[in-house]
Amino acid sequence: MGSTDEKEEYTYENEEREELTEERILQMLDERKFKELKEELEHMYPVDLVELMEDFTQKQLVMVFRLLAKEEAAETFTEMDSDMRETLIGGLTDSELEEVMEEMYLDDTVDVLEEMPANVVDRLLMATDEETRQQINQLLQYPEDSAGSVMNVDYIALRKEMTVAESILKIRQVGINKETIYTCYVTEKRKLIGMVDVKELLTTSESKTIEEIMDTNVLYAHTTDDQEEVAQIINKYGLIALPIVDHEMCMVGIVTVDDAMDVLQEETTEDISIMAGVSPSDDSYFETTVLEHVKSRLPWLLFLMLSATVTQMIMNHYESALAVMPQLAGFIPMLTGTGGNCGSQSSTLVIRGISVGEIEFGDLFRVIFKEIRVAILISLILSVVNGIRIIVMGQGDALVALTIGLTMACTIVIAKVVGCTLPLVAEKIGLDPAIMATPLISTLVDISTISVYFAIVSAVFSL
């Protein structure tokens, strides 16, 4: 949190140099100190530079962009959000665009293209050579969120007959263009048959063949696998990259650990949004317009508001009881609130347990058994504390305290059981468990709380 505020702390060189800020860049552009700016830009990380240029005009963006070295320019372009990219593209000449497209990694190019409006895509594809264009079209065909759509098609392929010395030579020749050469893959007629770590190559006798040192126990995924699954494999096994194969086991690309981290972060943001009753979107908070925010939040609110009608109907049924003892209504927000909180604690823990792979449907009864024990202990403590409060504050006599205590105990047990069961059932029937989080649980718990409350009230006070 807040790591960007302390950025200067993390770069050794910056201790000796004044940090480049938005104001300083604009000032240097104004004063046409291009040579100095160019020099300073060399020491900027693309992701930091993009943060500084957030409010730049097209002209300013283009001026800075032209001062960047080729490779940095491509990386900076990759880090931009789609609005900034579109603005910049509008100001670049065709040949400049061509250079950027040449330097970008193919998986980044595809990401860029997927976010751009059709006319910009056309211009970008025009700036690409024929071979790359074919590869791009190939990648664009993989379903969204599939391994194929996030993979990188640059990797080092070795043959099993090669020696270690030959392999190192091959890496020296072609490696400079690859995003990662830390793991090399051994293929035979394009089929993946093994892998060798560069570490292995550097620490083994040069005359050994790849076949002697390769690891044939290779983890891999298919192009059509879900990107989240791929990211979780990379995370679970602590990999730098995971090879991706097509349905004939031919190797077509790799997914690298930095992409996996991004995927996990995105999926977590998605889960958290869903858990709060917001339809997830790929855009960040500020990138989302007011109308889009309304669209993503309204469905659940509408559904839940209308579901609350059930609670209302139950209460209307007991209208006469409320007319006689109106103070009973005062306990309702506390009862539904406590029930809702208990339910959301259970559902949240179970949803997270499912998504990190600890809990699965087979554990249902183990989870329920645990939640029931937790619920009984919690309801005992809360009921007693609340009973004392009611009597001390003079909000009711012992009978009222008992009624509220009983209701609370039932509510808590129901809330915890419903809260832990629904996410697991959702997972089982192929829904996203995150749907079963706080908003839905608390509406369901409201209904059961009110039913239980008035059933007990009617029985105790014969209303």
Place this chain on the structure above:
Amino acid sequence: MGSTDEKEEYTYENEEREELTEERILQMLDERKFKELKEELEHMYPVDLVELMEDFTQKQLVMVFRLLAKEEAAETFTEMDSDMRETLIGGLTDSELEEVMEEMYLDDTVDVLEEMPANVVDRLLMATDEETRQQINQLLQYPEDSAGSVMNVDYIALRKEMTVAESILKIRQVGINKETIYTCYVTEKRKLIGMVDVKELLTTSESKTIEEIMDTNVLYAHTTDDQEEVAQIINKYGLIALPIVDHEMCMVGIVTVDDAMDVLQEETTEDISIMAGVSPSDDSYFETTVLEHVKSRLPWLLFLMLSATVTQMIMNHYESALAVMPQLAGFIPMLTGTGGNCGSQSSTLVIRGISVGEIEFGDLFRVIFKEIRVAILISLILSVVNGIRIIVMGQGDALVALTIGLTMACTIVIAKVVGCTLPLVAEKIGLDPAIMATPLISTLVDISTISVYFAIVSAVFSL
């Protein structure tokens, strides 16, 4: 999600070999087929093996463990949870323990030691040589959750006078013991002055010196920095490892990307727990006992239950109004529910925005302005839909519909503004924004909803 079910899909070799299951291991142990089991175990990933052995007895664990190659044994030990580790340690001889400790990476050793009871720690430290013991003690002194506590002390340090050829030679000599040699660090009198990627070494002329090719623009962190900040830097800049320095800029270790991924996952789980009103713990759901679950959930429940007293006091104040029009109580769960959901949508989006670094305190007014516009649109739609419902279902006349609509509009605006403001204020004053999630927001929103509702009801119906 559910990736473990499909595990066999990801290992090329497994297509030709029957998969090793818990039952097959136990059967082979029973039939004393140790040689075959040993062979099959060679193809297992430690993390998968640990999953299979979850329900093994001490004797079974020790038998399997003795069949593993040294390095695999250490890795498998690292992957175990603390209970399994303790069971296993109890069954190992001192010399076996010594071997495991020798093979483990120092950062993993420290993790293990931190989780073990004192008598086990003593036994483990006895099984460690003097030099390692000193390093361990050093690492144990870093504060919990600091960069120092998760870093690895094995890395390749080069001097700037070395040539590329000499550097590669050094890596070949010592590299096999290092967890990562993908990035080498250049130090001068132990101070970090630059870094070189192995990629760079392999693709540059062998006679160049390190000084000529090293990158002096090195990102780094301090031993006392928070592990989450370190993980976010690794994620933001797409690094494989980040060097860690002490207060004198001397390099003491590295944090690798796989550890960073684990840190981010843990911190997310922590955030999600806090957002549901559960005190976070390092243990997983099943590792946490019932009593610990109660202890981690009770404080918020108690606090929120007692806060709900405020709502009750407000309602008691309007007891006479309820006695006259008891049907008014029926609308309360719907109003508080809708308010709570609106508030938690806003707070959740802002909390996530803060934790991924998009939103900060300076954006407060921009966020509030956005939320108010969203709130107005949403409240218009919900009020109209709800008004129609009330009249159609005969739950009230146009005046009732208007009262409820007005209350709802006020509630939604208040809920959204409170929901987006509190996490940012929390961040500003140094609290964890996640505390300001659903449970607290919905209690606050309950109070404001009830106040607004009865104020409007009293005015409209002159009660």
